[in-house]
Amino acid sequence: MAGLLALVVAGCSSTLTRIQTWEGAAADDGAVAVLRAPGEIQVSQVNGRDVGNFLMDDLALDYELLPGRNVVVFKYKTIWAKGAGVENGESKVAVIETPPQQVIINARAGEQYEFVLPEPGSRRQAEALSRNFRTQISNSGGAIVATSGRHEPAVSVAGTPAGNPVAGAPVSAAPQSMPGGDLPALEAMKVLWERASAEDKREFLRWAFD
Template structure:
């Protein structure tokens, strides 16, 4: 039987606690570096679990172990560029062979949307949602999402991403969960993610067996 160190178990267990906390109330990830004056009243972009934000203003965003986390992204007022994919997961029907995935994963090609964010304004993704896997498969190649304000005003629509950012210099994000203490959520989470990344495949499999026992 595989041996999983106590430290590894504790670290990943703590990661799960952090992620569950994020899932229960959408965490906010600020997408700028330092403390610019505009950060006092940022815009917020709400991303549902099906939207996987890859980068904001040329800076890669954190990838979480749980795919369907709803996250809020703090944006500085002014021009913003968001690269993302649309990803849905559908349970397979019938018997699943040993070792075969139990779900169908459908993901769009990267999309980009650029818009001028206004201070204190909340934006969200709006898109056609499929009711079943067949619909998801038929729409994924032509997928596009709109960015709308809380009152329904459409400010931008996404297009296929060509890999060229309008931001020459990426801005390092500072993940921060909104809360009374205002403490950054990224520091501990990044450390835990680093432990997971350094774990061997054998350790990962052993942990997953242990987690679901």
């Protein structure tokens, strides 16, 4: 039975080596980039689209990315033996995982990317790492092209979740705020006006001319 299970797992692993991260038709190999994720990395979303929920969560998988800006959301998870002193009924292993992280990859067609992970030597080091986690992404030439950070879901002006930029979109600096941000106050107000709903615009005009 154990041998049969191993064969089944191996078969599943071979069929899940490449995961398409967009909706629609598949693309030719030369038209996409590939992000290689080891078993410690659990990718949950790419550009706001769910790509996780596999039967096993420690699979090494490759994710196909469309050229352009790709926002990848993931967790880093490791399992450590607790050693002696484990009480009856208590798990003998400790699962250490980070809060959701994200990394932005400006993908190029035909390029291959991979996570450059830290290698904690003990459970204590892994716990410390999980509290302030950072990882980098390298390309096939070994150059570092991105660094991860804590995932913060985007919020639109109206207070509702905003969609992530789609792959293929040009990379640009997003307007930040009103005075004190990256844009002059007038330009920031113009951007906010363009993004506001019709109802928000009506309420603003009532307030401005009251």
